[in-house]
Amino acid sequence: MLDAFAQFFRDLAADAPRWNFIFFYSEKQAGMVLSGLWMTIQLAAACLLFSVAIGIAGAAMQGAHSRLLRALVAGYIQFFRNTPPFVQLLFFYFALGRLTPTYSPDGWLEVPIVSNVGWAIISLSFFAGAFNVEIFRAGVEAVPKSTQEAAHSLGFTRLQTYRYIVLPLALRVSIPALNNNLVNLVKTTTQAFVIAVPELLYESITIWNDYPSAQNPMMLVLFVIYLALVGLVVMGMNRWERAMRIPGYGG
Amino acid sequence: MPKAIPGLTAAARTDLPVLHSHKALYAAASPIGFSRWLAGLPLWFPLMLAAAAAVWPLTAGAQSGSGESIAGAFETLLRWIPFLLFDGFTFTVLIGAATMLVGTLLGVFLGLGQISIHPAIAKLSYFLTQIFRNSPWLVLLFIVMLSFPFELNIGGLIIPVPDWIKAVIGLSLPIMANISEIVRGAVNSVPSAQWEAAESLAFTRQQTLWRIVLPQCIKRMIPPWMNWYAILTMATPIVSILGVEEVLNLTRQAIEAENNRPVLLIPFYSFVLLIFFLYCYPIARWTVRLERRFAVKL
Amino acid sequence: MNGNGWTPDRPIVSLKDVHKSFGSLQVLKGISLDVMKGEVVCIIGPSGSGKSTLIRCINALNDIQQGSITVEGQEVHDPKLDKLALRKKVGMVFQQYNLFPHKTALQNVMMAPLLVLKRNREEVERRARALLAKVRLQGKEDSYPGELSGGQQQRVAIARSLAMNPGVMLFDEVTAALDPETVKEVLVTIKELAGEGMTCILVTHEMGFARELADRIYFTDKGVIVEHGPPATFFDRAKDPRTREFLSQIL
Numbered sequence: 001m002l003d004a005f006a007q008f009f010r011d012l013a014a015d016a017p018r019w020n021f022i023f024f025y026s027e028k029q030a031g032m033v034l035s036g037l038w039m040t041i042q043l044a045a046a047c048l049l050f051s052v053a054i055g056i057a058g059a060a061m062q063g064a065h066s067r068l069l070r071a072l073v074a075g076y077i078q079f080f081r082n083t084p085p086f087v088q089l090l091f092f093y094f095a096l097g098r099l100t101p102t103y104s105p106d107g108w109l110e111v112p113i114v115s116n117v118g119w120a121i122i123s124l125s126f127f128a129g130a131f132n133v134e135i136f137r138a139g140v141e142a143v144p145k146s147t148q149e150a151a152h153s154l155g156f157t158r159l160q161t162y163r164y165i166v167l168p169l170a171l172r173v174s175i176p177a178l179n180n181n182l183v184n185l186v187k188t189t190t191q192a193f194v195i196a197v198p199e200l201l202y203e204s205i206t207i208w209n210d211y212p213s214a215q216n217p218m219m220l221v222l223f224v225i226y227l228a229l230v231g232l233v234v235m236g237m238n239r240w241e242r243a244m245r246i247p248g249y250g251g
Numbered sequence: 252m253p254k255a256i257p258g259l260t261a262a263a264r265t266d267l268p269v270l271h272s273h274k275a276l277y278a279a280a281s282p283i284g285f286s287r288w289l290a291g292l293p294l295w296f297p298l299m300l301a302a303a304a305a306v307w308p309l310t311a312g313a314q315s316g317s318g319e320s321i322a323g324a325f326e327t328l329l330r331w332i333p334f335l336l337f338d339g340f341t342f343t344v345l346i347g348a349a350t351m352l353v354g355t356l357l358g359v360f361l362g363l364g365q366i367s368i369h370p371a372i373a374k375l376s377y378f379l380t381q382i383f384r385n386s387p388w389l390v391l392l393f394i395v396m397l398s399f400p401f402e403l404n405i406g407g408l409i410i411p412v413p414d415w416i417k418a419v420i421g422l423s424l425p426i427m428a429n430i431s432e433i434v435r436g437a438v439n440s441v442p443s444a445q446w447e448a449a450e451s452l453a454f455t456r457q458q459t460l461w462r463i464v465l466p467q468c469i470k471r472m473i474p475p476w477m478n479w480y481a482i483l484t485m486a487t488p489i490v491s492i493l494g495v496e497e498v499l500n501l502t503r504q505a506i507e508a509e510n511n512r513p514v515l516l517i518p519f520y521s522f523v524l525l526i527f528f529l530y531c532y533p534i535a536r537w538t539v540r541l542e543r544r545f546a547v548k549l
Numbered sequence: 550m551n552g553n554g555w556t557p558d559r560p561i562v563s564l565k566d567v568h569k570s571f572g573s574l575q576v577l578k579g580i581s582l583d584v585m586k587g588e589v590v591c592i593i594g595p596s597g598s599g600k601s602t603l604i605r606c607i608n609a610l611n612d613i614q615q616g617s618i619t620v621e622g623q624e625v626h627d628p629k630l631d632k633l634a635l636r637k638k639v640g641m642v643f644q645q646y647n648l649f650p651h652k653t654a655l656q657n658v659m660m661a662p663l664l665v666l667k668r669n670r671e672e673v674e675r676r677a678r679a680l681l682a683k684v685r686l687q688g689k690e691d692s693y694p695g696e697l698s699g700g701q702q703q704r705v706a707i708a709r710s711l712a713m714n715p716g717v718m719l720f721d722e723v724t725a726a727l728d729p730e731t732v733k734e735v736l737v738t739i740k741e742l743a744g745e746g747m748t749c750i751l752v753t754h755e756m757g758f759a760r761e762l763a764d765r766i767y768f769t770d771k772g773v774i775v776e777h778g779p780p781a782t783f784f785d786r787a788k789d790p791r792t793r794e795f796l797s798q799i800l
Binding site: 183190 | 388
């Protein structure tokens with residue numbers, strides 16, 4: 001079955017020289033696409049998690065009593081939302097990366113403790129996280145003070161009120177905006193290309209540089225994969241939104 | 252006893268504000284959210300960037316042990332500023348304007364296609380809009396870069412297609428899709444009573460659209476349109492990957508020409524951030540003001 | 550019992566010369582009142598007379614500038630006070646119900662005993678079901694607040710407060726947001742509670758209810774207590790002209 005599949009594309013490549021789906025019959029290129037896809041998924045998943053965590057923590061810090069803490073969060077948001085993520089990646093990797101300590105696993109090579117993948121995750125998480133802070137803050141503001149008072153009057157501590165009442169309600173309100181931002185994050189992972197993170201776009205470009213005949217098929221597949229990834233995120237978020245819907249509220 | 256008891260024999264009615272209106276959220280989801288946020292930035296922000304640029308060479312110098320002075324780094328930057336500004340950033344602005352022009356023309360067509368009464372046209376327009384809205388910009392750029400010829404042969408006349416034109420085409424695709432959504436949203440925001448009123452006056456659909464509906468919502472489209480211009484401007488640095496000589500690319504070249512001294516990294520990149528900020532900030536302020544003014548009229 | 554010498558023959562709630570202002574706006578200007586265990590006290594008065602603020606101060610939801618409030622002999626506005634201990638003694642029901650919209654009726658009742666009192670889950674659930682039955686909401690355990698009518702929601706809120714086993718219940722205009730036909734079901738519930746000997750402090754506009762149920766009525770206007778007494782004397786032989794004017798307007 002798989003053999004027939006590979007044979008079909010091998011024949012196609014022979015017949016139509018511009019439609020060489022090399023990654024469907026050559027193990028090496030198939031491996032490159034898969035490893036690129038896996039890297040993209042890892043990158044997106046890690047950034048998704050960290051950025052949501054940053055968003056929740058930042059929104060909580062914005063409600064803090066300390067002025068310094070609030071100013072820090074405000075400064076963070078302003079810096080990361082105002083600068084193009086593309087320049088942020090360059091900044092983190094080339095400027096900050098130069099200042100981080102290195103270690104030497106074999107006594108010869110000096111390896112920085114944060115790899116380019118690490119910097120991509122840090123940079124993109126902080127980028128998306130800055131938007132998430134704003135999104136969650138708006139969500140927290142949508143929870144009426146009186147509901148929190150009810151929790152206080154039942155003896156809930158501040159932390160319990162946040163954890164069990166404010167956050168679950170704020171999350172529900174935030175889902176649509178969060179959805180937009182996470183889709184944007186998945187799209188932005190491609191920009192990690194600029195610091196040579198071997199994600200899907202990077203691997204694809206390597207393939208089409210090696211095999212110009214594979215350009216068209218590669219683009220097609222690239223398109224389909226990204227649409228599928230974005231579709232997955234949207235579907236997952238919609239399902240989550242439905243599951244989180246509170247019976248009796250909202251249309 | 253036919254009396255309905257809410258929650259028992261009839262649907263429950265709850266009109267109490269259990270969750271506040273989601274208005275606050277529009278800060279993130281509104282069509283001009285980006286501009287509104289950018290316009291809300293305090294003026295000290297660019298000063299902070301400048302301060303960072305001033306402090307960095309100190310630490311970087313100490314780190315690398317080169318001992319180069321801040322003054323030296325800034326003197327270098329000063330020498331390059333005219334080049335970066337007039338060659339680099341002007342080109343960035345040009346790319347942005349051209350992209351916006353192409354994207355808007357295509358986007359208006361696509362948007363009107365989305366509200367077409369022919370299901371085939373509506374479906375196709377919707378499909379195209381969704382594809383280009385949801386694809387990564389960089390992927391679109393690469394695809395256009397590779398699949399477009401480097402020269403066009405029109406009846407023996409050979410017209411070269413420079414990289415920056417390809418970049419404009421690549422960037423205008425997502426802009427097109429988002430303008431398409433703006434058009435669709437604006438037309439849908441006109442109350443259906445307007446359509447019915449026009450229909451009762453025997454207007455054709457075309458007449459209703461061009462004479463009644465579009466004039467009403469054209470103002471509503473301007474602020475989100477400007478918002479997309481700001482987003483686009485912030486995204487243009489990615490075309491430097493493709494070798495287009497816009498400001499980021501020239502900055503990198505300038506640093507290379509100065510022997511890649513690490514002390515230069517932050518002043519130069521901060522300068523790039525600063526000009527982007529200074530360019531986009533007034534646009535954002537203007538957008539918010541326009542939106543407010545139009546909102547009152549509607 | 551609690552080490553500060555409070556015995557049931559002393560007032561369970563005692564206010565002495567309480568002053569409260571919001572900024573420059575003085576809301577309470579020297580309020581004193583005592584409530585004995587098992588008493589039902591109604592506070593009435595024109596809107597803006599500080600009734601709700603008064604009742605919220607007893608639960609430490611608002612702080613006071615001057616005077617003292619004690620519950621079971623314990624000073625409420627002592628900065629060293631353990632607010633949680635106070636809130637275990639005092640239950641509060643709000644005008645807007647303030648149920649947690651993302652939790653079912655049963656979960657709303659169970660949350661505080663589980664999280665705050667750290668009771669055993671089975672015991673809590675058994676008691677919660679019994680409380681919901683007591684407020685006549687059998688069969689509604691798994692409904693969300695949004696699926697219940699106002700009167701039903703308010704009864705869940707009462708059950709939720711009772712689950713903490715409070716010594717005093719505060720009712721802050723609990724029927725003001727209800728449809729006329731559902732007011733009665735809530736009043737019946739409160740009446741049953743009072744009949745069982747629960748100490749109740751009510752801010753209310755239901756004069757008929759106050760007259761029938763209250764042991765004493767307090768009339769407040771412009772931040773002071775104008776007049777108080779048992780319902781019969783209060784409604785039929787009010788001495789102060791302000792009281793008489795208020796009563797003539799609403800009766």
